[in-house]
Amino acid sequence: MEVLVCGGAGYIGSHAVAALLEQGHSVIVFDSLEKGKRAAVLPPAQLVVGDLRSPAEIGKVFADHKIDAVLHFAAYSLVGQSVETPAEYYRNNVTGTQNLLDAMRDAGVLRIVFSSTAAVYGEPEHIPITEEQKTEPTSPYGESKLAVEKMLKWYDRAYGIKYIALRYFNVAGAHPGGKIGEDHNPETHLIPIVLGAALGKTDGIKIFGGDYDTKDGSCVRDYIHVMDLIDAHILALNKLHEAGAASQTYNLGYGRGFSNLEIVQAAKKITEVDIKVEMAPRRPGDPSVLIASPEKAIRELGFSPRYDSLEAIISSAWKFHKTHPNGLEGNP
Helix, strand or coil: CEEEEECCCCHHHHHHHHHHHHCCCEEEEEECCCCCCHHHCCCCCEEEECCCCCHHHHHHHHHHCCCCEEEECCCCCCHHHHHHCHHHHHHHHHHHHHHHHHHHHHHCCCEEEEEEEHHHCCCCCCCCECCCCCCCCCCHHHHHHHHHHHHHHHHHHHHCCEEEEEEECEEECCCCCCCCCCCCCCCCCHHHHHHHHHCCCCCCEEEECCCCCCCCCCCEECEEEHHHHHHHHHHHHHHHCCCCCCCEEEEECCCCCEEHHHHHHHHHHHHCCCCCEEEECCCCCCCCEECECCHHHHHHHCCCCCCCCHHHHHHHHHHHHHHCCCCCCCCC
16 A cells, blocks of 8 residues: 655654554655654655645645555644644644645545544543543644544545544654654653653753642643554554445543653653652643543554553653654764
């Protein structure tokens, strides 16, 4: 199968590329490299540098290659930043995806796995969160992803493009071989920030919000290992190729949560470094607790996590960061 991976030079997309290659698929990566890293694209995947905001650039990919299906990871994804610059989030996440879907329609490519987010739920009514709960995002980021989900529904109805939207909870960890991992600049995700402090890159870390209604006052999140997340993408891709496959939406998490302060304590134990913590005000748009119900994905996709432990997640990330202290493109 020839698979187009949009955003395949980014953190999650690059792990999808690695898994597809390991399974013998042909992979085309389409990435602007605004956030992604050229070094994250493992051979023999072919990198096409381009921007989804350009209909001509994404259209050319479909003209030049016989694509069978699409995995779509390309998006801006910072909640706080989206509150400050909503126009950029709608332009990149929504308009960019519409350009992709139009190119798929024109080329007759009718299968896509979409990277959505738990942010579509906003402040949830019930924990754990099921796919049937109401979607009321508290940030433009979440709104942009929800807008795409709705767009997918209508493109399916009008043009027959079948989709699976995967609503991620907090993704962390790295490839078990340590060859790729999380590498953002600037970094905004808790686990790599904590591990950066353990490496001495900073004097300590800030925890945003210590007054939430949780066991220790800090936010609680459902962390899922990136390799388990990608396994679910491959399962979704295979499901879309089944006869009579219907479009669907699934949560991806483990069904249990850890607080920000618990993450720090676990990292201290694994790294054997005493990481200093400073409490800071809440960030806008951050719900207090997000925990998935993965039951639908387990039942319908056959999702079966292999790395379901905080130790596995942080240990794999620590392996990557220790061997790449300056990031993927800053090491010899």
